[in-house]
Amino acid sequence: xxxxxxxxxxDEPGLNTMEVYQRRGGYESLRRALAMPPEAVLHELEASGxxxxxxxxxxxxxxxxxxxxxxxxxxxVCNADESEPGTFKDRELMQKTPHVLIEGIVIASxxxxxxxxxxxxxxxxxxxxxMLDAALTEARAAGFIxxxxxxxxxxxxLVVHRGAGAYICGEETGLLDSLEGKRGNPRLKPPFPxxxxxxxxxxxxxxxxxxxxxxxxxxxxxAEYAKxxxxxxxxxxxVSVSGHVQRPGxxxxxLGIPSREIIYGxxxxxxxxxxxxxxxxxxxxxPVLTADDLDVPYDFDSLAKAGTMLGSGAxxxxxxxxxxIDIALKxxxxxxxxxxxKCTPCREGTNxxxxxxxxxDAGEATPMDLDIMASVQEHIMGNCLCVLGDAMAMPIGSxxxxxRPEFEAHMEAARLRAVAAGTEATASEGVLSAQGAH
Amino acid sequence: xxxSDTTRPVRRxxxxxxxxxxxxxxxxxxxxAEIPDxxxxxVPDDLRAEIEAHMANYPxxxxxxxxxxxxxxxxxxxxxxxAIDQVACVMxxxxxxxASVATFYDMLETTPxxxxxxxxxxxxxxxxxGADELYDAIRDAAGEDPEFNVxxxxxxxxxxxxxxxxxxxxxxxxxxxxxxxxxLDDARAGRAVLPEKQLARRLVADPHANSQxxxxxxxxxxxxxxxxxxxxxxxxxGANPDIDPARASFGPPMTEDRPGPAAPHEESxxxxxxxxxxxxxxxxxxxxxxxxxxxxxxxAEEPQG
Numbered sequence: 001x002x003x004x005x006x007x008x009x010x011d012e013p014g015l016n017t018m019e020v021y022q023r024r025g026g027y028e029s030l031r032r033a034l035a036m037p038p039e040a041v042l043h044e045l046e047a048s049g050x051x052x053x054x055x056x057x058x059x060x061x062x063x064x065x066x067x068x069x070x071x072x073x074x075x076x077v078c079n080a081d082e083s084e085p086g087t088f089k090d091r092e093l094m095q096k097t098p099h100v101l102i103e104g105i106v107i108a109s110x111x112x113x114x115x116x117x118x119x120x121x122x123x124x125x126x127x128x129x130x131m132l133d134a135a136l137t138e139a140r141a142a143g144f145i146x147x148x149x150x151x152x153x154x155x156x157x158l159v160v161h162r163g164a165g166a167y168i169c170g171e172e173t174g175l176l177d178s179l180e181g182k183r184g185n186p187r188l189k190p191p192f193p194x195x196x197x198x199x200x201x202x203x204x205x206x207x208x209x210x211x212x213x214x215x216x217x218x219x220x221x222x223a224e225y226a227k228x229x230x231x232x233x234x235x236x237x238x239v240s241v242s243g244h245v246q247r248p249g250x251x252x253x254x255l256g257i258p259s260r261e262i263i264y265g266x267x268x269x270x271x272x273x274x275x276x277x278x279x280x281x282x283x284x285x286x287p288v289l290t291a292d293d294l295d296v297p298y299d300f301d302s303l304a305k306a307g308t309m310l311g312s313g314a315x316x317x318x319x320x321x322x323x324x325i326d327i328a329l330k331x332x333x334x335x336x337x338x339x340x341x342k343c344t345p346c347r348e349g350t351n352x353x354x355x356x357x358x359x360x361d362a363g364e365a366t367p368m369d370l371d372i373m374a375s376v377q378e379h380i381m382g383n384c385l386c387v388l389g390d391a392m393a394m395p396i397g398s399x400x401x402x403x404r405p406e407f408e409a410h411m412e413a414a415r416l417r418a419v420a421a422g423t424e425a426t427a428s429e430g431v432l433s434a435q436g437a438h
Numbered sequence: 439x440x441x442s443d444t445t446r447p448v449r450r451x452x453x454x455x456x457x458x459x460x461x462x463x464x465x466x467x468x469x470x471a472e473i474p475d476x477x478x479x480x481v482p483d484d485l486r487a488e489i490e491a492h493m494a495n496y497p498x499x500x501x502x503x504x505x506x507x508x509x510x511x512x513x514x515x516x517x518x519x520x521a522i523d524q525v526a527c528v529m530x531x532x533x534x535x536x537a538s539v540a541t542f543y544d545m546l547e548t549t550p551x552x553x554x555x556x557x558x559x560x561x562x563x564x565x566x567x568g569a570d571e572l573y574d575a576i577r578d579a580a581g582e583d584p585e586f587n588v589x590x591x592x593x594x595x596x597x598x599x600x601x602x603x604x605x606x607x608x609x610x611x612x613x614x615x616x617x618x619x620x621x622l623d624d625a626r627a628g629r630a631v632l633p634e635k636q637l638a639r640r641l642v643a644d645p646h647a648n649s650q651x652x653x654x655x656x657x658x659x660x661x662x663x664x665x666x667x668x669x670x671x672x673x674x675x676g677a678n679p680d681i682d683p684a685r686a687s688f689g690p691p692m693t694e695d696r697p698g699p700a701a702p703h704e705e706s707x708x709x710x711x712x713x714x715x716x717x718x719x720x721x722x723x724x725x726x727x728x729x730x731x732x733x734x735x736x737x738a739e740e741p742q743g
Contacts (some may be wrong), residue, residue: 004644006648007642007644007647008647009647009648009649009650009652010642011647011648011652011655012652013652013653013655047665073497082595083593084593084594085561085562085597086593086597087593087595087597088595088597090595091595092642094639096642122595123543123545123645124557124595124604124607125595126607126608127607127609127637127638134630140622154730159496161501161504161505162505162508163504163543164504164507164508164543164544164545164546165544165545165591166542166544167592168544178504179501180498180500180501181503181504181539182503183497183538183542184542184543189725199498206701233491240598242563242597242600243563243565243597247643248563248597248599248600248643249642250643250644251643251644252644252647266643266644284593294617314455314597316562316566318566326565328560330562331562334561334592334593338592340542416607
């Protein structure tokens with residue numbers, strides 16, 4: 001790919017200011033879009049094939065088209081909660097080029113007919129929220145936010161709303177409840193936010209990267225943008241690579257390139273010449289892949305075919321020295337902590353999984369525990385209001401499926417250690433209670 | 439090594455629940471608290487103005503709950519019963535409602551905590567890079583110092599600088615064990631924390647992103663920029679509902695007896711960020727302390743062991 005779309009000269013000094021952003025052609029897409037009828041803007045978005053960059057990969061144009069027509073109050077919410085472990089791409093965008101997000105929000109709100117918009121940013125991102133606030137002040141002063149934007153008749157208010165630390169608020173309905181000033185509990189769907197979202201009004205929710213791509217689509221034209229990437233995954237994607245790699249960070253790639261090229265080519269692969277034991281292709285919620293899967297093309301459908309997902313585009317690499325139990329425990333404990341507790345399978349399932357993993361780690365488990373744990377994961381999937389429970393069940397299930405011998409070996413080694421330490425009685429008691437518990 | 443049992447030694451989190459107070463008996467003889475009477479609930483003027491400005495931002499005033507609680511936490515140091523009463527009084531909501539919200543969010547403190555928040559990310563990417571050892575070492579180094587609120591935090595979204603920590607809202611990393619004494623000293627003294635390691639300075643990792651070499655960003659975005667003074671950000675809170683009076687909702691808390699103006703830390707952030715090509719040397723600006731009113735901690739020079 002010759003030229004990057006989102007990251008082009010992103011470190012240019014002052015890009016976060018209106019002056020530099022406009023000198024580089026910023027807000028021209030906004031003027032162009034607002035001179036078109038909203039249907040034409042929507043058509044460009046649909047033609048671009050842009051799929052949501054937050055995790056679900058839903059076609060953005062389609063999402064906009066789901067909003068009912070009519071004069072009711074409609075809302076646009078930008079999901080800047082970015083709390084999926086391993087993901088930090090939106091942070092880079094908001095910090096360095098906040099105006100592209102604001103421009104994208106105005107264009108998308110015009111296509112959707114929304115008159116109020118909010119950026120829900122996680123409370124931990126203070127620097128980024130400050131950047132957005134400063135950019136917003138400039139955009140207001142320049143007339144890009146407010147009444148009758150650039151004489152088009154379209155009006156939009158925008159508020160940067162800071163969260164207060166909760167993973168679940170990245171889930172769209174949990175986010176809406178949080179934005180309404182409540183605990184961030186997800187809602188029953190349907191009704192979907194497109195029909196009844198914020199304040200019960202039709203609401204369009206999109207990720208930062210998705211909205212930041214909108215000005216590019218208007219500039220290039222939807223059909224031209226769709227030529228990038230592969231057929232069902234068009235365009236470029238920001239990937240956040242972290243864990244055991246030599247050059248962790250954000251990279252903009254054209255969708256469909258081999259995963260190996262990202263992990264080894266861009267990020268340099270694991271340090272010290274080590275191999276890869278497993279990697280998460282789309283944040284800690286995605287089922288893991290192994291070194292055998294490095295040639296899977298990095299796009300939505302190829303990863304789905306490989307049994308995992310592109311998710312938020314966060315690649316986490318664990319090298320061949322990493323105990324698999326440590327990864328499983330970290331993941332499970334995270335979801336246990338972040339479960340909002342509304343649905344039983346998630347609230348209890350995450351807790352049981354952690355307890356079973358701890359038993360394995362302590363040498364108190366039997367191989368049967370692995371089967372029980374795998375079945376717990378199956379019973380979480382699809383049985384809750386949101387996918388937080390699934391987000392634990394998928395990686396844990398895949399870890400058990402792919403690394404069962406290692407779990408068993410760890411279990412046996414831990415048991416022998418416990419015996420050697422003269423705590424045989426405790427260990428077998430643990431086994432008995434483990435069996436009795438189920 | 440667990441996130442939940444290392445978060446804080448609070449017994450009520452033992453069973454993995456997020457419901458503080460589960461082991462405290464309710465006083466069934468008492469009626470639930472009602473919306474506080476403004477006549478008997480004094481609220482600092484600044485806090486009231488800020489909360490009212492937040493409420494004006496939304497079609498439904500309830501949406502201002504999080505920013506309002508964060509503002510009250512900044513004044514009181516934590517979401518104390520008094521802080522919650524004040525927010526309840528201004529927002530016309532019951533204290534129970536606000537408490538239910540405050541207990542849900544990790545950044546709202548429902549027990550008294552140290553004024554300097556050190557969140558150490560111990561999620562998967564950071565822990566692969568040694569965050570668990572880092573967290574233990576920071577906790578040991580901070581010891582019993584009541585100035586510090588050291589917590590293991592879930593993914594802070596900065597895995598590129600793993601292992602990392604957020605010190606009073608400023609991201610620093612990658613951290614090594616040798617950085618800890620300076621990190622704590624900087625925080626105590628109100629200086630910019632580990633300026634060399636601040637996330638704000640970093641350039642993007644993608645080698646294809648920049649067509650030319652750009653200088654590192656200034657560590658403290660915006661400090662000392664004249665432009666900021668012109669921006670209409672200094673408007674008094676509430677004067678224009680479109681202008682958000684509080685920039686950082688989660689600044690370091692002020693002391694209880696000084697609920698004065700918004701902490702200078704926040705104000706410095708409102709200024710246009712990275713004055714791009716100011717490299718290293720310009721760091722004299724950063725000596726602008728986060729709490730100018732505050733004398734340096736007497737132990738500032740002695741790293742605690």
